[in-house]
Amino acid sequence: MMTWYQILSFFFTNGLRIFLGLYLVITLQQLAGNRKKASVISVCAAAFITVLSCFPIQKFYLTGIEIIFVILIAYYLYAAQPRMSLFLIFFYEIAVALWEFILSAGLGVIFQSDRFLDMRSNGYIAAVWIVRLFMLGIAFLTVKSHRRNENLSPRVIAGVAIAGLLGAVLLSGQNTIPISDDRLTTWIIFSMLILVAILFFNLNRQYKMEKKIMLLEKEKNALLEHDYQTLKNVYAANAKLFHDFQNHIDVVYHYLLKNHTTEAAHYIENLRSPIRDITQTAWVGDEAVDYLINSKIALAASQNIQVGTNIEFPRRTNIQSVDLVAILGNLLDNALEAIENEEDRFRFVNLTIRRINDMLVIKAENGCSAAPTEMNGSLQTSKADKTLHGWGLQSVRAAAERYDGTIETEYSDQIFRAVVTLSFEAVKA
Amino acid sequence: MKNCLHSCGIGYEISTYTQSSNLLFDITDDHFFYDLILIDIEMPGITGMELSEKIKPHLPNVKIIFITSHIEYAIDAFELSIFRYVPKSDLTNRLVSAVVDAAKLIELEGGKEYIIQAARRMEKIPYKDIFYIQRDGGKNSMICSRLGISKVRKSLQQIFDELQAQEFIFIDRGYIVNIIQIMKISDSMAYFKNGETLPISRSHLQEVKKQINRFWGAHI
Numbered sequence: 208m209m210t211w212y213q214i215l216s217f218f219f220t221n222g223l224r225i226f227l228g229l230y231l232v233i234t235l236q237q238l239a240g241n242r243k244k245a246s247v248i249s250v251c252a253a254a255f256i257t258v259l260s261c262f263p264i265q266k267f268y269l270t271g272i273e274i275i276f277v278i279l280i281a282y283y284l285y286a287a288q289p290r291m292s293l294f295l296i297f298f299y300e301i302a303v304a305l306w307e308f309i310l311s312a313g314l315g316v317i318f319q320s321d322r323f324l325d326m327r328s329n330g331y332i333a334a335v336w337i338v339r340l341f342m343l344g345i346a347f348l349t350v351k352s353h354r355r356n357e358n359l360s361p362r363v364i365a366g367v368a369i370a371g372l373l374g375a376v377l378l379s380g381q382n383t384i385p386i387s388d389d390r391l392t393t394w395i396i397f398s399m400l401i402l403v404a405i406l407f408f409n410l411n412r413q414y415k416m417e418k419k420i421m422l423l424e425k426e427k428n429a430l431l432e433h434d435y436q437t438l439k440n441v442y443a444a445n446a447k448l449f450h451d452f453q454n455h456i457d458v459v460y461h462y463l464l465k466n467h468t469t470e471a472a473h474y475i476e477n478l479r480s481p482i483r484d485i486t487q488t489a490w491v492g493d494e495a496v497d498y499l500i501n502s503k504i505a506l507a508a509s510q511n512i513q514v515g516t517n518i519e520f521p522r523r524t525n526i527q528s529v530d531l532v533a534i535l536g537n538l539l540d541n542a543l544e545a546i547e548n549e550e551d552r553f554r555f556v557n558l559t560i561r562r563i564n565d566m567l568v569i570k571a572e573n574g575c576s577a578a579p580t581e582m583n584g585s586l587q588t589s590k591a592d593k594t595l596h597g598w599g600l601q602s603v604r605a606a607a608e609r610y611d612g613t614i615e616t617e618y619s620d621q622i623f624r625a626v627v628t629l630s631f632e633a634v635k636a
Numbered sequence: 637m638k639n640c641l642h643s644c645g646i647g648y649e650i651s652t653y654t655q656s657s658n659l660l661f662d663i664t665d666d667h668f669f670y671d672l673i674l675i676d677i678e679m680p681g682i683t684g685m686e687l688s689e690k691i692k693p694h695l696p697n698v699k700i701i702f703i704t705s706h707i708e709y710a711i712d713a714f715e716l717s718i719f720r721y722v723p724k725s726d727l728t729n730r731l732v733s734a735v736v737d738a739a740k741l742i743e744l745e746g747g748k749e750y751i752i753q754a755a756r757r758m759e760k761i762p763y764k765d766i767f768y769i770q771r772d773g774g775k776n777s778m779i780c781s782r783l784g785i786s787k788v789r790k791s792l793q794q795i796f797d798e799l800q801a802q803e804f805i806f807i808d809r810g811y812i813v814n815i816i817q818i819m820k821i822s823d824s825m826a827y828f829k830n831g832e833t834l835p836i837s838r839s840h841l842q843e844v845k846k847q848i849n850r851f852w853g854a855h856i
Contacts, residue, residue: 354838517733519720521711561737561856562711565820565827568852611821613845615853626853628845630820633714 216332217260222253223339224303225273227346232281232295234349234360235408240285248284252276266326270300298404301397302371303338308394309374310334312386321384361409368405372398426602427529430536434495437502491520491560495528496535500558503539512546513555521562524631530606534569537599538625542573545623549576553621566612567629575623603627640732646739656682663694670698671742672719672735677704692717696782697745697764699738703731737856744855745816750779750799752788759786763803767817767828769795771810782830805847808837815851 226249277296281287311334315323323330375395462471507514542556553574610629617624653659662668677684699719720734745764752759765782772778779786803815819827
């Protein structure tokens with residue numbers, strides 16, 4: 208039979224184990240949810256497991272029930288992927304059990320008594336408490352390092368796993384207390400499995416990150432290619448103009464020879480429009496960006512869209528033109544596409560670029576008769592082809608985050624507004 | 637320009653000078669106050685640049701707009717004291733938007749003051765001069781402003797409620813900052829105009845960036 212203080216100790220150790228396990232599962236998956244509810248439910252789960260452990264049930268089943276509890280809590284309160292949660296909590300439970308075994312056996316060796324290995328003995332309970340204190344210590348350090356924006360956990364987890372393997376190997380070399388070979392071998396294999404699991408988890412995370420970066424790169428390249436194509440078209444028009452120059456001069460010359468001045472003026476007027484398209488206005492002093500803004504303004508004019516600009520751009524910042532093109536290109540494309548089918552009073556786009564202290568604020572506004580639909584706090588595209596959309600704003604966000612910035616969108620008074628802020632550094636010439 | 641300020645509902649009083657030295661003496665000797673100064677860069681005698689250097693110590697908050705015949709009108713990124721360059725070639729469009737932008741910013745900085753009432757003293761701190769407010773023990777706070785550090789026997793939350801201004805935000809449980817005084821955000825630190833930096837707590841970082849974004853998005 209268990210005494211009252213053993214039951215109490217069981218309750219607290221179980222509670223801590225479940226709570227910290229849950230914390231591990233949600234932190235490593237970077238989830239956000241209702242922390243209070245999760246804490247309350249994990250206390251209930253601990254009580255339930257403690258009650259169960261008073262009955263003669265094998266520890267194996269208890270652990271299984273606990274794993275299921277944690278997965279369910281993470282799934283319902285944090286919308287965590289059950290597969291990932293299972294993976295994390297399973298190896299967490301193995302690691303905790305491994306360390307409980309290593310410490311109880313270690314204490315047994317030190318005090319030369321095999322009482323410590325009996326799960327109902329006070330010695331074993333002491334070992335379990337030492338493990339819990341260590342776990343609390345690690346959790347505390349992790350929370351603290353998170354506050355300071357460092358990521359401590361991968362190094363600590365790897366260190367604990369390697370120490371576990373060493374501990375298990377060391378135990379197999381002692382003769383003071385009798386531990387069966389089977390049991391030792393199992394634990395050594397488990398500790399190796401934990402190492403493999405950590406390796407797998409890290410590789411998987413890296414793979415996911417690279418995949419995301421790749422998609423963003425692809426998006427950026429598509430944008431650049433698109434802009435390059437337009438640029439090529441302008442150059443082609445330019446080349447054609449020069450090619451035809453001789454002929455044009457001839458025509459005008461003959462008109463003038465015959466005193467047909469109105470025809471000559473008319474002819475020149477026709478010639479001027481392609482030239483006007485090519486002449487650039489300098490907006491920010493960066494060729495690529497200036498070209499982008501000019502081409503979008505030209506596009507807007509051709510679609511009968513009013514464009515208002517208030518652009519002030521500082522020289523010599525660390526902002527790369529590629530990032531600026533990604534941001535402005537996407538914002539302007541979105542704005543122009545959004546008003547494609549709007550009636551006249553909504554056909555306007557305002558672009559404001561302002562330097563505020565050491566920050567650049569970019570604001571793109573467009574008329575919009577109906578509020579855009581939102582899902583999970585992010586705006587949904589209204590376009591029919593949804594597969595490639597959504598990446599535009601993602602790539603704006605990625606570019607903004609490179610400069611400790613962010614993007615926010617808002618709809619009010621029939622105006623849709625996207626604002627990007629970037630923090631820059633002055634670069635000495 | 638007058639029409640434009642009128643239509644924006646911005647009150648104004650304009651003085652004109654033909655001699656830069658007169659302006660300089662009015663400011664340095666007679667303590668004239670101006671919110672906004674328009675200067676031609678290319679002037680006989682003292683240049684616009686030199687003039688602005690001399691004015692700045694007397695009017696630290698003044699906004700200076702340079703008018704120039706150069707086509708190259710972008711401000712160098714590390715040039716902080718100049719509000720904007722306006723090229724003479726496009727005076728009508730750009731001067732109006734520059735003046736309106738400056739006027740809006742001046743209005744935003746506004747005339748509100750925070751009043752500290754203690755047993756034997758009363759202190760008034762203009763909002764625009766406040767860099768940040770720091771928790772000083774449980775129920776006390778310190779206001780760090782252009783005027784120095786002032787202690788207040790109130791909790792940070794109490795002060796926040798009294799300020800009633802959208803430019804003040806929490807960047808940590810222990811700090812309220814004035815968005816207008818933030819130069820930039822970099823590596824989870826807020827850089828202030830007085831050269832100080834404060835860390836932004838991880839739990840506040842995203843929200844702080846959002847609030848700065850919303851604030852400037854609404855006011856430019």
